[in-house]
Amino acid sequence: MSLDWLIIGGGIHGVHIAARLLGDATVAPDQLRIVDPGERLLARWRSHTATTGMTHLRSPSVHHLGIDHGALRYFAGKETSRTPGLFAAPFARPSLSLFNAHCDHIEETYSLADLHIRKRAVNCSLGHDKVTVQLDDGCEMATQNLVLAIGSSEQPRWPGWAPRNDPRVQHIFGPDFDGWPSVQQTVMVVGGGISAAHVVLRLLKEGHQVHLVSRHPLRQRQFDSDPAWLGWKYTTTFSRAKSPEQRRAMITEARHRGSVPPDVARALRRAIARKQLAWHEGEINQVEAEANRLRATISSDTDVSADRILLATGFASHRPGGRMVDDLIASASLPCACCGYPIIDSTLRWHPRIYVSGPLAELELGPMARNIAGARLAGDRIVETAGPASSSTITL
Numbered sequence: 001m002s003l004d005w006l007i008i009g010g011g012i013h014g015v016h017i018a019a020r021l022l023g024d025a026t027v028a029p030d031q032l033r034i035v036d037p038g039e040r041l042l043a044r045w046r047s048h049t050a051t052t053g054m055t056h057l058r059s060p061s062v063h064h065l066g067i068d069h070g071a072l073r074y075f076a077g078k079e080t081s082r083t084p085g086l087f088a089a090p091f092a093r094p095s096l097s098l099f100n101a102h103c104d105h106i107e108e109t110y111s112l113a114d115l116h117i118r119k120r121a122v123n124c125s126l127g128h129d130k131v132t133v134q135l136d137d138g139c140e141m142a143t144q145n146l147v148l149a150i151g152s153s154e155q156p157r158w159p160g161w162a163p164r165n166d167p168r169v170q171h172i173f174g175p176d177f178d179g180w181p182s183v184q185q186t187v188m189v190v191g192g193g194i195s196a197a198h199v200v201l202r203l204l205k206e207g208h209q210v211h212l213v214s215r216h217p218l219r220q221r222q223f224d225s226d227p228a229w230l231g232w233k234y235t236t237t238f239s240r241a242k243s244p245e246q247r248r249a250m251i252t253e254a255r256h257r258g259s260v261p262p263d264v265a266r267a268l269r270r271a272i273a274r275k276q277l278a279w280h281e282g283e284i285n286q287v288e289a290e291a292n293r294l295r296a297t298i299s300s301d302t303d304v305s306a307d308r309i310l311l312a313t314g315f316a317s318h319r320p321g322g323r324m325v326d327d328l329i330a331s332a333s334l335p336c337a338c339c340g341y342p343i344i345d346s347t348l349r350w351h352p353r354i355y356v357s358g359p360l361a362e363l364e365l366g367p368m369a370r371n372i373a374g375a376r377l378a379g380d381r382i383v384e385t386a387g388p389a390s391s392s393t394i395t396l
Contacts, residue, residue, distance in 0.1 A: 001033070001141045001142070002130070002141075002142045002143070003031050003032060003033055003141065003142070003143040003144070004027060004028070004031035004032065004143065004144050004145060005021055005027055005031060005032040005033075005143060005144070005145045005146075005147065005386075006032070006033050006034075006035065006131070006133060006141060006143035006145070006146050006147070007032070007033070007034045007035070007146075007147040007149055008035050008036075008121045008124075008133070008146070008147065008148050008149065008150060009034075009035075009036060009147075009148070009149035009150045009151065009357075009358070010034045010035075010036025010038055010041040010042065010043070010116060011036070011041075011042060011044060011045055011149065011151050011153065011358075012042070012045055012065065012151075012372055012375050013149040013151065013357040013358045013374070013375040013378060014034055014036065014041075014147070014149035014357075015034070015041050015042060015065050015103065015106065015107065015112060016065040016106075016372075016375040016376065016378075016379050017147055017149055017357060017375070017378060017379050017382055018032060018034055018110065018112055018115065019065060019066070019067060019106050019109075019110050019112070019379075020067060020379035020380075020382070020383045021382070021383065021386060022110045023067050023109075023110065024067060024379075024383045025383045025386035027386065029110075029111065029114075029115060032115055033115050033116075033117050033141070034112065034115055034116050034117065035117045035119060035120070035121045035133065035135065035141075036116065036117075036118070037118060037119060037120040037136075038118070039118065040113065040116070041107060041112055041113065041116055042100075042103055042107075044153045046100065048153065048172075048173055049096055051172050051173070051177065051180070051199075052172065052195050052198035052199050052202065052312075053198050053199065053201065053202030053205075054096055054194075054198045055085075055088075055095060055096060056087075056088040056093045056094065056095050056096060057093050057094055057095075057096060057099055057372075058093065058194060058222075058223060058224065058261055059093065059223075059371065059372050059373065060091035060092055060093055061073055061087060061091075061092040061093065061094050063371075063372040063373045063376065064094070064099065064102055064103075064372065065102070065103055065106045065372075065375070066102065066105075066106055071102070072094060072098070072099070072102050073092070075098075075101075075102045075105060076094075076098060076102075086098050088263070090222070091222075117135070117141075119135040119136055119137055119139070120135065120136040121133050121134070121135060121136075121324060122134055122135065122136050122323075122324055123324060123327060123328075124146065124324060124327075124328045124354075125328075125331060125332075126328075126331070126332045126351065126353065126354075127142075129144075130142045130143060130144060130353070131143050131144075131145075131146040131353050131354065133146065143353075144353065145353055145354075145355065145386075146353060146354045146355070147354075147355045147356070147357060147382065148321065148325070148350075148354065148355070148356045148357070148360055149356075149357040149358055149378075150320045150321045150325070150358060150359075150360060151320060151358045151359060151370070152315040152316065152317075152320045152359055152370075153173065153315065154175070154320070154322075155315050155316040155318070155320060156171040156173040156174055156311070156313070156314075156315055156316070157171075157313045157314050157315055157316045157317075158171060158311065158313070159190070159284065159311070159313060161284050161285060161286055161287060162190075162287065162309070162311060163287060166289065166294075167179070168294055168307065168308040168309065169287065169294070169308070169309045169311070170308075170309075170310060170311065171310075171311040171312075171313070172195065172199060172310055172311065172312050173195075173315070179308060179310055181203075181206075181208060181307070181308060184207055184208055184209075185208055185209070185306075185307035185308060186208070186209040186210075186211070186293075186305070186306045186307050187203050187208050187209070187210055187211070187306060187307065187308055187309075187310060188210075188211045188212075188213060188294075188296060188304055188306040188308070188309045188310070189203070189210060189211070189212050189213070189309075189310050189312055190213045190214075190284065190309060190310070190311050190312065190313060191212075191213075191214065191258075191311065191312030191313045191314070192214030192215060192216050192218075192219065192258040193257065193258040193259060193260065193312070193314060194224075194259070194260045194261070194264060195312045195314070196212065196214070196312035196313075197260045197264045197265075197267075197268055198264070199310060199312050200212050200268065200271070200277060201264070201267055201268070201271070204271055204276055204277060210276075210277050210278070211277075211278045211279075211280060211304050211306060212268075212277060212278070212279050212280065213280045213281075213282070213284060213296070213298060213304070214258075214279070214280075214281055215258075215281070215282065215283055216258060216281065217281060218260065218265055218268065218269075219256065219258055219259040219260065220259065220260060220261070220262055220265040221256040221259035221260070221261065222261050222262060223256070223261070224255060224256050224257075224259065224371065225254045225255050225256060225367040225368060226254060229254060229366055229367055229368050230368060230373060230377075234254075234366070235366065237250075238250055238366045239346075244337030244338065244339070244341075244343060244363055245337070245338060245339075247363050247366075248337065248338075248339050248341075248363070250366070250367075251362055251363075251366060251367045254366070254367040255367050257314075278304075280298050280302055280304060282298040282299040282302070283298070283299040284296050284297070284298055284299075285297045285298070285299055287309065290305075292307075293305050293306060293307055294306055294307070294308070294309055296309065318340060319336075319339075319340040319341050319342075319359070319360070320358075320359055320360065321360070325360075328354075332351060332354075334350055334351060334354075335350075337363060341359070341360065341362065341363050342356055342360050342361075342363065343363060344356060344360075344361065344363065344364050345364070346364065346381070347381050347382070347384065347385040348361050348364060348365075348378055348381050348382055349385075355382050357369075357374075357375065357378035357382070358370055358374065358375070358378070361374070361378055362374075365377050365378065
């Protein structure tokens, strides 16, 4: 199969970019495909958000997968007045059910399920006039333009102390997560960010005894980075920083990692005040199995006993894409910064035929690159240059 556009990754970024290419750049549907191993597009997004028990997004309603900024509010239509809870204050944050229904609408509008190849891309090689992508079933696809819309969802971060061979210790974003308690238990949740908070609140609602272990105090932030990063002031300052190291430092400083929005913070504080939730601030030093339970020793000289431990510790910070991206970098001599992430141009090109989105684009898009707003930013840039690849030199 020979295509104009091939997108690797069927998550938030891949689906939005596909919709933009079809709807804005008028790419013919038979010239575009999305490669993703999930049973359906956005499978990992749906699985992860369902696991945490979140009810509303952290992002405002203008951040969605449609083309027009007001598309989600328009989609909600009259249901906004009929159905309470579709949007939460502040910033009209959509409910997860509404957001997912709108995603379904986008997929149906552009028949994206018909363009979904349910395979894993394992190798990419650059030719003179095309990029060849090999799938895990041995088939090959050729494309004029490749978009690497790869996130970090396949690299959950495991702390060094966490045993990998005990089914009672699981990462909530692990590929085979089945650690949700089916009977009333004592559960230790490890993590200090919004995912850990949502998991705690879900467990409390279901009647479990919960301990939350975090390395830091409660950090309250409305968003995971300042919304001003979507405006000209911050982005201009960022674009003027020519050194990848400078940009990496700015990204690190701008991100509010391990933070929770005010409404979630209030719910946690209420649970602590009512003694429904036990909060432990410190680092876990070791975990030992004793009888039918697990005992964790925390740096604050505290021992906590639990039936199971759920890790909500986010994702590893190294460059996503694994061996496929590693081999592509080596074979095509693609430029990378000291942190390992791509050095790309303002159109998100890593090579005249290769575009990136998500984490791979953050040295160009900044701290918003990974989230829904970052998908929209990437869509803007890619659509602007959609068409025959140029021979421009890739510089920062």
